[in-house]
Amino acid sequence: MIPVLFILIPLLSGLIGFFIKNKNTAKNWSLFASIVVFAVSVCGLALSKTSTALHYSAEWLPSLGSKFSVAMDGLSQILTLLTSISFPVIFIATYNTEYKNAGNFYALMLLAQAGLMGVFVATDALLFYFFWELALIPFYFLCSTWGGEKRIQATFKFFIYTFTGSLLMLIGIIYLYQLTSDHSFSLESFYRLKSIISAKDQTWIFWIFFIAFAIKMPIFPFHTWQPDTYEQSATAVTMVLSGVMVKMGLFGLLRWLAPVVAGGTWLWGDTASALCIIGMVYASLIAIQQDDLKRLVAYSSIAHIGLMCLAVFATTQTGLQGVMIQMFNHGINIIALWIVVELIERKLGTRKISELGGLAQKAPALAVLLMIVALANIALPLTNAFVGEFLMFSGIYTSTATTYNIVFTVAAGINIILSAVYMLNMIQKVFFGNTNALTENAKDIQWNEKLILAALVIVIIAIGVYPQPVLDLTKTTVDTIITKMNFKF
Amino acid sequence: MNAIILSAVWGVVMMFSGAFSKNKMWARYLAIAGAAFLLLANIADMYAQGNPFFHIDTKGMLTFNMFGLLVNAIAFATTLIYFFLSAKDIEEVGPHAGEYFALIFFVLCGVSLVTSYNNLLILFIGIEILSIPLYILTGSSKQNLKSNEAALKYFLMGAFSTGILLLGIAFLYGASKTGSFFIDDIGIGKVPPSPLFIIGLLLLLAALSFKVSAAPFHFWAPDVYDGSPTVFTSFMISVVKGAAFVAFIRLFADSFLEAQPIWQLIMALITAATLFIGNITAVFQQSVKRMLAYSSIAQVGFMLFAILGVGLKTNTAQEGIVLYIAAYSLASIGIFAILARMKDHSFEGFNGLAKQQPLLAGVNTVFFLSLAGIPLTAGFFAKYYMLSIALQTGKYFWLVIFAVFCAAISIYYYFRVIQAMYFKEGEQQEVEASPAFKGMLVAVAVIIVLLGIFPQWLINKLSIIYF
Numbered sequence: 001m002i003p004v005l006f007i008l009i010p011l012l013s014g015l016i017g018f019f020i021k022n023k024n025t026a027k028n029w030s031l032f033a034s035i036v037v038f039a040v041s042v043c044g045l046a047l048s049k050t051s052t053a054l055h056y057s058a059e060w061l062p063s064l065g066s067k068f069s070v071a072m073d074g075l076s077q078i079l080t081l082l083t084s085i086s087f088p089v090i091f092i093a094t095y096n097t098e099y100k101n102a103g104n105f106y107a108l109m110l111l112a113q114a115g116l117m118g119v120f121v122a123t124d125a126l127l128f129y130f131f132w133e134l135a136l137i138p139f140y141f142l143c144s145t146w147g148g149e150k151r152i153q154a155t156f157k158f159f160i161y162t163f164t165g166s167l168l169m170l171i172g173i174i175y176l177y178q179l180t181s182d183h184s185f186s187l188e189s190f191y192r193l194k195s196i197i198s199a200k201d202q203t204w205i206f207w208i209f210f211i212a213f214a215i216k217m218p219i220f221p222f223h224t225w226q227p228d229t230y231e232q233s234a235t236a237v238t239m240v241l242s243g244v245m246v247k248m249g250l251f252g253l254l255r256w257l258a259p260v261v262a263g264g265t266w267l268w269g270d271t272a273s274a275l276c277i278i279g280m281v282y283a284s285l286i287a288i289q290q291d292d293l294k295r296l297v298a299y300s301s302i303a304h305i306g307l308m309c310l311a312v313f314a315t316t317q318t319g320l321q322g323v324m325i326q327m328f329n330h331g332i333n334i335i336a337l338w339i340v341v342e343l344i345e346r347k348l349g350t351r352k353i354s355e356l357g358g359l360a361q362k363a364p365a366l367a368v369l370l371m372i373v374a375l376a377n378i379a380l381p382l383t384n385a386f387v388g389e390f391l392m393f394s395g396i397y398t399s400t401a402t403t404y405n406i407v408f409t410v411a412a413g414i415n416i417i418l419s420a421v422y423m424l425n426m427i428q429k430v431f432f433g434n435t436n437a438l439t440e441n442a443k444d445i446q447w448n449e450k451l452i453l454a455a456l457v458i459v460i461i462a463i464g465v466y467p468q469p470v471l472d473l474t475k476t477t478v479d480t481i482i483t484k485m486n487f488k489f
Numbered sequence: 490m491n492a493i494i495l496s497a498v499w500g501v502v503m504m505f506s507g508a509f510s511k512n513k514m515w516a517r518y519l520a521i522a523g524a525a526f527l528l529l530a531n532i533a534d535m536y537a538q539g540n541p542f543f544h545i546d547t548k549g550m551l552t553f554n555m556f557g558l559l560v561n562a563i564a565f566a567t568t569l570i571y572f573f574l575s576a577k578d579i580e581e582v583g584p585h586a587g588e589y590f591a592l593i594f595f596v597l598c599g600v601s602l603v604t605s606y607n608n609l610l611i612l613f614i615g616i617e618i619l620s621i622p623l624y625i626l627t628g629s630s631k632q633n634l635k636s637n638e639a640a641l642k643y644f645l646m647g648a649f650s651t652g653i654l655l656l657g658i659a660f661l662y663g664a665s666k667t668g669s670f671f672i673d674d675i676g677i678g679k680v681p682p683s684p685l686f687i688i689g690l691l692l693l694l695a696a697l698s699f700k701v702s703a704a705p706f707h708f709w710a711p712d713v714y715d716g717s718p719t720v721f722t723s724f725m726i727s728v729v730k731g732a733a734f735v736a737f738i739r740l741f742a743d744s745f746l747e748a749q750p751i752w753q754l755i756m757a758l759i760t761a762a763t764l765f766i767g768n769i770t771a772v773f774q775q776s777v778k779r780m781l782a783y784s785s786i787a788q789v790g791f792m793l794f795a796i797l798g799v800g801l802k803t804n805t806a807q808e809g810i811v812l813y814i815a816a817y818s819l820a821s822i823g824i825f826a827i828l829a830r831m832k833d834h835s836f837e838g839f840n841g842l843a844k845q846q847p848l849l850a851g852v853n854t855v856f857f858l859s860l861a862g863i864p865l866t867a868g869f870f871a872k873y874y875m876l877s878i879a880l881q882t883g884k885y886f887w888l889v890i891f892a893v894f895c896a897a898i899s900i901y902y903y904f905r906v907i908q909a910m911y912f913k914e915g916e917q918q919e920v921e922a923s924p925a926f927k928g929m930l931v932a933v934a935v936i937i938v939l940l941g942i943f944p945q946w947l948i949n950k951l952s953i954i955y956f
Contacts, residue, residue, distance in 0.1 A: 063949065159900065177877075
């Protein structure tokens with residue numbers, strides 16, 4: 001029942017939200033709804049894995065062999081947890097931001113949450129596709145209505161990109177469905193296809209799925225929509241996009257591609273990994289050049305996601321374990337970074353690094369908090385990202401699925417160094433040095449902002465020091481995926 | 490049977506409606522009652538199979554199966570909704586409202602003939618009964634030069650294609666062993682095809698492609714759809730197009746199935762050309778009406794997959810086309826009903842509609858999302874079926890990929906309207922919308938969404954009692 005609540009609560013409260021005209025009521029209503037979802041998610045964690053509350057299945061389209069079936073394993077749990085944490089955090093952090101037609105804004109945010117939740121819990125391919133597309137529609141309206149001047153064009157590009165990818169994926173889904181012996185869209189039937197799909201089919205099915213997911217993540221060369229969209233959207237929306245939505249791509253890879261089309265993944269893993277490596281280095285180099293804070297964070301996100309995708313193709317237990325925990329960490333870290341960007345922009349009216357300086361003197365609390373978030377982004381020990389990246393690195397290094405494991409490890413290592421370059425460079429220029437006319441009168445952050453940033457920092461350090469609960473949560477799922485991925489012709 | 494007789498009778502009744510009362514409203518109510526009556530009679534026919542109100546021995550020239558009756562029901566239901574939404578606009582086209590309604594009922598008579606023909610002569614008669622009232626409706630805005638041009642163009646091209654149709658029928662008659670017009674007799678069976686048969690088949694293929702406006706026989710369509718009064722364009726691209734498709738699919742599923750190797754590749758090329766021309770040209774249009782005309786060609790490209798896939802197991806092709814016709818017709822009449830109330834038909838005309846008329850903009854968005862094939866709308870399952878048919882044939886993978894990219898292009902022009910409505914500022918023209926009009930539009934949008942979640946409500950009918 002819990003996965004159904006994950007979809008229903010945001011969906012219904014979102015629909016109600018459209019009719020709330022008063023700005024503050026809308027704001028509080030959505031905050032309340034998102035907190036309820038978070039509470040449900042915590043309850044879900046408390047339940048044992050085998051609990052029937054984590055599964056639900058009902059007839060939907062019997063003639064097509066599609067069911068409304070949702071279930072949660074470790075992978076779903078960690079991602080739904082991330083989603084349910086993100087939304088209240090985002091609502092509180094941007095509590096003081098004013099939106100035109102606030103009612104619609106919050107309603108669309110909640111609908112987006114319903115779509116994301118649906119993607120993470122669906123165990124029926126058609127249902128998965130349904131939510132995959134449905135999550136896109138609220139984002140289309142969110143990104144086009146609120147944000148920078150060029151938002152409409154940027155969103156359009158984003159939408160057409162992802163829609164094309166989704167349709168390609170739909171072809172793959174229909175093709176796999178026709179191969180299933182019992183004409184069913186269920187994940188189980190899809191898993192059984194592994195040895196039925198011919199080698200030739202494995203290749204193209206792998207690629208059409210991979211392109212769909214690569215556009216979402218995004219992976220080079222399908223990333224061009226991402227910096228524009230992140231830059232142009234309202235920051236609250238960017239947080240959801242970068243913190244949660246990009247995980248849809250990784251999730252798809254882990255749930256619907258790697259275990260189902262294991263042969264294709266094995267055949268083309270190296271090529272896909274090479275794309276990840278190119279994207280990581282390329283994005284990091286561009287991030288170093290950026291003057292706009294939002295674009296800097298956007299490019300750094302491409303680099304981090306690339307590393308996770310690389311670790312998936314390494315097909316090792318440690319690597320995959322790292323991906324699981326890092327998906328969560330990346331969401332937390334990048335949302336914290338966006339909060340800082342949003343604070344700076346709201347206080348000073350600019351995001352240009354060259355126009356800022358000396359903020360640490362004026363806003364010490366912000367500086368300390370940002371420092372920790374930035375260090376987590378570079379994956380320093382004691383921060384959460386260290387755990388994830390360490391596991392991923394050791395996974396990539398020990399990988400037997402590829403003969404280039406050392407090359408990949410070294411290339412990914414260079415990427416960590418580059419990430420230190422741009423993060424530290426940014427901190428130096430924004431927070432240290434002399435104040436200028438603009439930053440002279442800056443004030444430190446308010447209580448709600450402090451609270452949220454401090455909470456995120458606590459999560460960052462807690463997971464960094466004691467990651468075991470998170471690792472336990474995903475362990476069985478990792479084992480299952482690895483067994484299913486071990487397939488060679 | 491019910492539908493054929495009742496629609497013809499009601500058409501005659503409508504013609505005289507003006508004679509007894511000067512009140513325009515009277516014609517409207519009579520027309521709505523007629524459409525509702527037709528729908529009910531047809532549903533009665535569906536449930537009481539072989540037991541209709543009228544018993545006429547047609548010597549096997551007509552056959553009534555679930556597929557045809559279901560398409561009839563969709564056509565009548567669409568017409569009924571269309572009357573509710575657009576009756577007022579029909580009355581405004583010219584002084585003789587009763588006659589326009591009468592012509593529409595005659596078109597419906599043609600629709601019920603082409604969905605139930607069992608003999609090529611009936612197909613010919615049906616298509617003529619369908620087309621001739623349309624020529625008149627196209628030119629009904631007498632003072633409008635574009636309307637006149639469209640009518641003339643449509644008539645000339647239509648007459649030409651009818652000639653081709655007739656020629657093809659003659660060839661097939663000659664090729665059949667027993668000299669018969671029955672569609673069961675004209676197929677090739679296991680005999681190798683004669684040149685006579687192949688020529689006849691290709692001529693019919695061309696003529697029917699013309700009727701559904703598939704490329705390269707589409708040249709009449711944009712001008713005719715753009716030129717005729719907006720209310721009638723709506724009817725032409727929804728109800729009429731659906732019926733023409735049924736004629737197409739029945740002929741190719743029943744008569745030419747064995748000849749599939751001959752025509753399947755040609756059909757695939759026509760499909761590709763239709764998708765390409767429809768989508769690419771729609772991108773460059775400045776008027777929403779003209780864009781919709783080209784987009785209707787693009788949608789035909791998708792529907793043609795059903796013909797490519799006739800003969801597949803479990804009647805996927807028939808199921809798909811029924812769903813596609815329903816989804817496309819509902820969305821089209823909705824969009825055109827709104828469009829007909831707007832004075833400015835350019836994309837800019839829609840600027841800021843969401844502020845002025847949030848409800849109209851909302852339902853219009855649902856319609857456009859359905860045309861684009863986004864999940865949760867009927868259009869998604871329609872497209873899903875078409876893609877799945879094409880994949881099941883197992884031969885035309887390139888065409889599926891091509892169709893997917895065309896669908897992505899279609900996002901561009903459909904979302905341009907949504908963009909204009911929601912994200913652009915503009916001085917909004919007055920859009921006249923009564924609460925009843927809005928309520929009806931909302932009902933249509935709800936049906937589209939429901940069909941987008943439970944398509945089996947419509948399709949199950951087919952799979953249970955097909956034939």
